[in-house]
Amino acid sequence: MNIAPTETLRSDFRFDDARIGQFIIAAAAAVALLRFQLPESLVRPPDWLVLPFADWINAAFGFIKDDLGFIYATRAFASIVEWFLDVTGNLLYGRNRWPRIGPLPWTTIAVTAAVIGYALNGWRLALLCGGTFVWIALMGQWKWAMETLSVIVVAAPVSALLGIALGIAAWRRQYVERIINPFLNIAQSLPHFAYMIPVVVFIGVGPKAGAIVTMIFAAPPMIRMTLLGMKKVAPEIVESGKMCGSSGWQLLRHVRIPSARTEILLGVNQVIMQCLAMVVLASFIGMPGLGQKLLQLLQGLKIGRSLEIGITIVLIAVMLDRCSKAWVVKQPKHFERGTPWYARHWILVAWAALAAGTVALSLAWPLADQIPRKHALTVSREADFLVDWFVRLVDPVTQWLRGFLIRFVFIPMRDAYLWLPFVSVLAFWFGLGWIVGRWRSALVCLGFFGMIAMSGWWDRAMITAYMITFSVLIAVAIGLSLGIWASRRESRAKFALLVCDTAQTFPSFIYLIPVVMLFGVNDVAAIGAVITFALVPFTRYTIEGLKGTPSELVESSAMCGASYWQQLWKVRFPMALPTIAVGLNQTIMFSLFMVIIAAFIGTQDLGQEMQRALSSTDVGKGLVLGFCVAFMGLMADHLIMKWSDSRKKALGLN
């Protein structure tokens, strides 16, 4: 492990490392300046370097699918999933399948949600849960919302169980962990679309494909959290379990898993949120529900209606997040021996009574059963009016901004990125890697970016890179100012963190609504969405970093007579840098995801090609493009985490 050279910690040995890196970067710049003298093979990856990865992947998939008959296995699995979806579909929105008793009255579902909320965290959560469903019913979105929820209800438990099983396997056997880890790294940095293409090939389109892609997408964080939780279980607890004579399984079931409860439930929270994000996006492969409606409305530029759907999705996200987080904090209750079961489970009894009551009510009064669309409220006309007024009001500004950005920022920047010879870019990353972590990091960077050069999508990747660079720069500038502003007072910080937390639960799709409203469908809108989405984690980590400075340091600097700004720049900011770096890492990841999603509003980068690949169900191309995105993310991740680690060590933090 090598430490990055800094002003304060510089030994001769490390000094040399930095010099080598700087020298390589300088050489890269020199090569770039000589671009017109360079042979073409140094400017763009030559043909012999570009390998037909897509064809290989397609051949491999074809072999697995047709020759090994894997498609029968996946189709069989899909029909099991479909059976579950049919059941939830029937109960929630009356799909004409077994058990044919649905749809349940909306009042029953709202009451059930409220009772769950009450059981988890009292009246306020009950109000949020019940209120969400009342809003959905009144706005006439019941069927769409239930279509979405019917998939989450199936996908989230499967995904969580899968994650727990794999997490435990990885914890028990070191080699499993070693195999799984690189897969997890890649899986968590692959854009959503890359998951969809193989699923379309193996499963097809529609709700079951949506459910399966959701399960796969949401499992990795659960694996991570389970592994983390199992590793953290104190040996004393396990020891005492052994002393009680527990068998291996009992030890796992009654000692280890309960001790790792917090981590596992945090994993469940992540699974649920990931499920929601993916279910909404899966509308691209025929998943019905809120996401599909939102996609149609956004494409039809009907902003008022899409705002209504957006509010619903946000309410559902906040509700699911609050409930699952409340579950994390809630400790199991223990009753005295001899307490009768109805006292132990009084909430369950109350729920049964309420549910029966609402069913009876819905029999007597049909509006308590289903609210037909013509009775539903809508604020879309008013919303459209307001939005229209607002858009017209700011139109001169947005038009000017759009023209300015395109003419003087985006186009020159894109041309500059495309102008760079690829050897310079590779050498630059190699040099930067050397500065951060010597030859090891240098090789990692070269490997990741070299693969992009070999994929044959260099130009598209550079367009993505320019969009990411610009968005991250702006997000960092705004996030930093917001973070500094918010961390000055405790109350502000609390408020800002609450806003960030809430905004982080929104599915990424939501962020497209305001930008499409303001800028229409073009590059500026896409980049606007990326900035807004990426801003959230950065602000959050900046606040946490600045707040987390050890109080002794702050005090001693105050005693030295440092002013607020001196304290900020000389003490708190340097101490917060490692934490802020983690924020930067997430910002880059989030930008990469968003830039790909934003492709459907018309960009020219990897995302557009990925949508084409989805259209022609070209697995090979889709995965190659997905890997290009993942490799950019992984490279940034490697550089930042390495730097942050060595920095933390140098500062004596944890």
Place this chain on the structure above:
Amino acid sequence: MKYLGKAAAAAAIAAVPSWAAANSSDPIIIPLHNWSSQIVMSNLVGTIFETAGFNVEYVTTDSQAVYESIRLGDVTLELEVWEGAFGVAFNEALAKGGLHDAGDHEVSSREEWWYPSWAGEACPGLPDWTALNDCAHLFATPETGDKGRFLGGPVDWLKHDQERAEGLGLNYVVVNAGSAAALWAELAAAEKANRPILLFNWTPNFVEAVWDGAFVEFPPYFEGCKTDASLGINPDMTYDCGNPTGGYLKKAAWDGMEENWPGAYAILKKVSFTNANVAEMAKLVDIDGMEPEDAAAKWLEENEEIWKPWIEGMS
């Protein structure tokens, strides 16, 4: 599920009239895409099926990938197969087997680069394509610099406009709109600013009723234009021709449809719309701002004489 469905069908034999006996209670799955007439037409035919007693479900899918899904039976049918945009995907799936041609609409379709009247006034050489290069500056935008901009449809329509621009040596950049609605929004904005615009359009469509304009006349389409570089006016490139004129608009069906829902299949074979019908469906949504479901209901209410005969003797 298949078994359950069959059991239900068997149980139904005793209860319902003979024609329905063989029809499965499994839902007929109808795909929806990203342009209005298709969504309305799908809802409309779906409603007709429901009137005749079938279960119907809708899925939103990609308009190219849908043929693979029909082939595998994941989706049952497709109501708008436009020759220009989807002919290739349709023929590929047809060759692999699993779906078949379920007849044409009474429509003569055309998909081509199109310009509104004010653009024609600014560039008098049009509609001949050779005038395009002289007028490129008129169609330029900040995004495209000194080249002209052609606003294409969403990428999943796979229109090969960029290839055509290269094949014919046009000084134009293709920018893809995110959806059909984005095309019309740009057109309306261009009208307000009296700015010439060149964009993708097709007929039948509601656009002809709202805006005056014309298609660009490219060198006529010929067999092999898309595959054989040596043919056509550019000996080194493919796509040196226009889209076919008078193309078909047909319906496609999964091979299993006739067996599973013979009644619905018979209706599908009879379904046929005209240019005016298709344009009307698009207009209800794009101009009148109705929800596709409501637009379908309205159309059915007003045009009973067209569709009632299709289900006669069935319900």
